């Protein structure tokens with residue numbers, strides 16, 4: 001896998017919310033090209049809101065989001081996608097009435113149909129199910145489809161919101177293995193902290209809409225006090 005040269009994401013002073021309601025206050029972090037950041041914290045601290053703000057789906061009051069030096073905050077959500085942000089929301093953006101292949105085609109963004117083979121290469125199961133309806137898929141298959149569709153847009157930064165939610169452990173293993181082979185910048189929001197710490201190089205903890213810790217994932221793994229303070233749980237073993 002070639003080292004990523006694009007995908008430097010610099011977020012600074014991000015203050016945002018929904019209408020009048022402020023959720024994020026001064027959130028900032030930097031992810032280098034090809035870097036992997038896990039965004040962690042208790043329920044309701046603003047992880048989803050952070051990703052939604054990056055892609056332009058909230059009300060931003062202040063702060064900047066720079067992708068490879070280009071300021072994204074003035075752009076619409078679709079322009080941000082074209083600029084290189086790929087987003088896999090917690091809701092798994094699958095069109096239930098379309099087939100797997102038709103779902104993937106919506107992610108091609110002008111690329112030739114032959115690019116679909118990339119998706120089937122990453123997730124062979126989707127190839128087997130290409131003529132099945134989106135609504136017929138298992139949770140794991142839907143998640144694969146949602147990720148694969150985002151990847152077809154060739155994002156330089158991929159934002160993943162709790163991709164493992166509700167999936168069986170063996171499916172989680174398969175999905176994380178596939179994600180580990182990707183070379184672009186990735187921000188992962190995940191409740192399964194042990195898996196997130198294995199995947200990411202860096203972690204950011206949020207608490208009540210603010211960054212309360214930013215450091216290497218490896219150090220956090222051995223720091224039970226840190227994990228307990230920000231998550232209220234300790235890792236087993």
Ligand SMILES: Nc1ncnc2c1ncn2[C@@H]1O[C@H](COP(=O)(O)OP(=O)(O)OP(=O)(O)O)[C@@H](O)[C@H]1O
Nearest residue numbers: 018021023041042043044045046047048049050189
């Ligand atoms: N569309 C919305 N309108 C108003 N408030 C919202 C909206 N979505 C989320 N919130 C509120 O914003 C806060 C942060 O929610 P968010 O989903 O970003 O947290 P989270 O860290 O991702 O939590 P979880 O792990 O539960 O998904 C919560 O208080 C939530 O109730």
